Amino acid sequence: MALTPNEFVSTSFDIPIETDELTEGMGNMAIDAGYYKPGPSGGEGKEEESVLLEVKRTITNYRSTVIRVDREEWFYDVYKGPPTEFKREVRSACYLPGMGRSLRKVEEEQVVFWTFTPLTSADNLGRTRFVSAFVVYDLPVDPTKTTDGETTQKLDDAQIKPSGTDDRIISSGKLWSEAVSGSGIVEDESSNQIVKWVNNVIVEHDLVEEEPDKWIIWTIKKNALRPQDVQVDGPKFIKKTGFRYQFPVPMQAPEIKKASSTANGVRLTIVGGGVEFENKWLREKIKIPPDKYNIYRALIAEPPRDESGDKEDWWDPDPSPEGRPHVIGTTATTDQGGTPSDPLPGPSSIPSEPGDPEPPEEPTEVSFTMIGTVDNDNARRWRDEGHAEFVDGDVQNNGEYEYYAESIIGDNTSPESNHVTIIYTGGDHRTHRLGFRTNDNGDIEIDADAPNDPGVPPDDYGEVIEVEIPTSEEDDDLEDLAGEVAPRQFAATEPDISISIDVLIPLLGLEYGQAVILPEVLWETYGNQLIMSQQTLPENWMLSGFNMRFERDNAGGWNSQNTTLSLRKRSTT
């Protein structure tokens, strides 16, 4: 099944063209391209490449007359396979003897590819190229038919030497493009030139032979206008690119030898890992230590990170546990007689009956995240066992954590090591996590992670902000500065609500940030046997915007319509 274009791109721009006294020297080129765009088969995040299938270039002059159209088409059988055919068609409004200036086809090209090596790129394909085009011939001139040296003058203009025969001067045939771009055409109807369509005026062959390590390409060019002149180019060699073979490496899992609580966090000692294989000839075991270790951690239990023990005074209450704000609240629910009633039954208040299945237990999932990569200390020493130390600072007193490690050589990763569970009893409490690093140009980057929020999905959810602080504070004070900046950015994530209120009179004295007191509007709702009373909540609101419109009435006074106030919830902190 051949590919057909399903995505079209059009471009148009002005181009400078040759100026004369009548033109302004500007033309226009329009390019319409058609692509085949495969569907989203590559999975998430994989953008598949589009394949160009057809292009049409149209050149118009300053009078919007089309003077040239090129159309190219590529044919493919399968996506990302080699092309099977290429076609090109040129239409031009150039002057041709006997045809004048009209837009017509002047050249046609066809390339047929020999796709016997379907896995190689298009450069290595055998192909045959045919060009059919108009050819301009100069005819012999009979000097006796004209007078006064007119013919001689014309011949001089056309740079043609007169000949005595009646036949065409074959050797003077020129491709239309050569004739037009040179000065070979005499723009006169009585001139001694004719034009003729010649099929396959140029034929080219690319012959490709394949050998185990290379392709050999011969190119043969034939031109019908110059039958004696057959060009043979070659041989041209194209080396094949080598393949990289990789055998599966028997990677061995490392071992977490020791995990202990220190003042800075949990300290892990990792040993072993790498590759071990036997050289049967020398009867010797060869051991290659790993380059690096990856360390993973899962949180099993952790006391909530709170204010107690916050030495640096960085603690700020988590912004999100406060629920989403709302405007209307239910004040009372009664039945029709007025006696207070329970609220409508919710899922939690449905009593269980005998025979009900046991509610399923919530699955406890231990999810590991990679917390760091550490180099092997002993990587230089051949046959030495790998060894590394890692300190995980992002832990909480009395929290329980589980760790494992992987050893790495190149792209190979070992299976998981033994899992180690530790209850951290080390020392200080941390609420915010700050990381410092120095860039190559001397800049310091401070990295702050938001506190864990039980209300949102973990890991990569959310946005990253970058700010630049042009400060000259000492290194010790930077930590304080970061402690000031980061919580302010995190606090902007508070859930909020926006109210808009239509007011019947124009209000003066409105300012952003003004405190607004809403009336408590009471109303009742009836549902089934219940009456529910509701009211607007007496929250603190502030003015965040307004829109007023005054119109003059017929009596010359002012009317107000559509006064709208926008309110937002005012922070209680």
Next chain:
Amino acid sequence: MSQLDFVCTVLMDGRDVSPWVKSVEISTEDKIDRKFTIVFSSWDQFSEANRWDIYGSYNPSQPNQEILIRNGRIPIDRWRSVSVGVGAVPQVIGTGYDYVWLAKRKAPRKTIVMMPDRRDYQANLKKAVNDFQERNDGRPIGRYQVWPSMTNLHKALTRLAHAGGIHISIQIPNYDLAPYVVDPKFSYWAAIEELASPFAPNIYYVRQNNTLVIADRQSEVMHSSNKLTLSPKIVAGLSAVPIYTRRIRRVIMRIPAWR
């Protein structure tokens, strides 16, 4: 509520043009700008240089009770909207902004380089300029003027605001400033926003005293104007929507190497 004695007065360069005004609409575009749209019932010659003041009052004997738009400008690309109907007086609609809109666009004539007073003044100045060019792909900063003694953030913000023609109230912490080059493309206002943005996601403007408030989102301080109590009689309707707020996971603070 048409019987309320509300009066609106429109002044063009101090000249009362309210008899030709058909309607006035005033709205806030954001926390800072205030936008106005005037519909005139006849053609008048006005240009970008005209100054517009709009007053509102509940008392017809004192029409200048409160100023709604001070020193407004109608940008030249917005005002010229004319509509003509059969048998109707032509309408001219002009849309403009009050004084702050203009102040927000005030830009320094030369690039500002803020220098704290320290040793190696000239060397540091040269380094600051070179650093800025490197960071901006070699874009030259052009002619520049040095603001000396810009030792800390509050000083820099205050001076930028005064140069832009507004007062400033700073409610964020202070820090020592390194040599700092204001982007040549920035207005004074943009420079203030750039410097204050790490601390203050919330910047607003108090029109009463022409003051820009750089406030903390955490402790949002209501400025001291009258409380507005809406009685149920004047409220025609109420609707509420939750606001999408960004969930920020991580903040990366970059500090240039100046220590």
